[in-house]
Amino acid sequence: MTSTSPGAPGRTSPADRYGDDVLATDWRAPRRGRATEQAADxxxxxxxxxTDWCGEVVAVDRDLHTVTLEDRRRKRRTFPLGPGFLLEGRPVVLHAPVHRTVPAAPTRTASGSLAVPDAPARVARASRIFVEGRHDAELVEKVWGDDLRVEGVVVEYLGGVDDLADHLRDFRPGPGRRVGVLVDHLVKGSKESRIAQAVARGPMGPHVLVVGHPFVDVWQAVKPQRLGFQRWPDVPRHLDWKKGTCQLLGWPHRDQADVARAWKHVLGGVRGYQDLEPELLGRVEELIDFVTAG
Incomplete structure (x- = not known):
């Protein structure tokens, strides 16, 4: 083979008989380029x-890790944040925008009480509040936590109402050592109501108050309008209530991690007592009054 001079355009040189090395470039790069991080503003x-769905970002949910797009016909669809989006034809990985704000000092607690800035927590009282369910306990802490610390009331998690008798036996309620108990789904004829009645009739009855809300799950104690819908869905009895609720609301519901994110979303929507149903508000206030009396 005859080679040409090294400088001739379009020709190979003796030192490069086979042309450019294709591996010298990023031959694995996608046709549209590599994805870059992009805030979903x-x-x-x-x-x-x-799906080829093209639209404007109209909502981002940090707890559910989703983004809602509205197309030119004003129809909306929700997608998980992350990879799988194009911005002006280039691939991007969407993430929730970062907002850095300094909140003002609150003048009232989440329960509506007058806030006491920098108030030290009171030495714990002998009395206690038992709350059935981890989500119930987290909601009580979010709304009434500041008040309870000022009053020196400790809240203890109760795994299930079936464990109540054992907890009371260990705690030994008595004068100056009261116990308030918040349970789920306390309605007439239920197992919970029978247990509450048995406690009231027993020797510890004068020192124990068992109250509850009528909801299947404490999620329903959060006003649905605060979360963007009008009412909590009716979940068929054969479905797990939390997963069924997520499914009917169009939220991710594949596993327990999705349920945990959904609860974080629900709890994140609660700013204070105004976002809760009165059936829960009244019961918790009743318990606080009971354990702080005397």
Missing amino acids: LGLVVEEVT
Whole structure:
């Protein structure tokens, strides 16, 4: 083979008989380029690649890790944040925007009481409040936590109402050592109501108050309007209530991690007592009054 001079355009040189080395470039790079991080700011227009849905970002839910896009016909669809989007034809990985704000010092607690800035927690009283269910306990802490610390009331998690008798036996309620108990689904004829009646009739009855809300799950004690819908769905009895609720609301519901994120979303929507149903508010206030009396 005859080679040409090294400088001739379009020709190979003796030192490079086979042309450019294709491996010298990033031959594995996607045709549209590599994805870059992009904040899902409101008003950003992106395309979801698996559905070709193109729309403007109108909502981002940090707890559910989702983004809602509205197309030109004003129809909306929700997608998981992350990879799988195009911005002006280039792949991007969407993430929730970062907002750095300094909140003002509150003048009232989440329960509506007058806030006492920098008030030290009171030495714990002998009395206690038992709360059935981890989510119930987290909700009580969020709304009444500041008040309870000022009053020196400790809240203890109760795994189930069936464990109540054992807890009371260990705690030994008596004068100056009261116990308030908050249970789920305390309605007439239920197992919970029978247990509450048995406690009231027993020797510890004068020192124990068992109250409850009528909801299947404490999620329902959060006003649905605060979360963007009008009413909690009716979940068929054969479905797990939490997973069924997530499914009917269009939230991720595949596993327990999805349920945990959904609860974080629900709890995150609660700013204070105004976001809760009165059936829960009254019962918790009743318990606080009972254990702090005397």
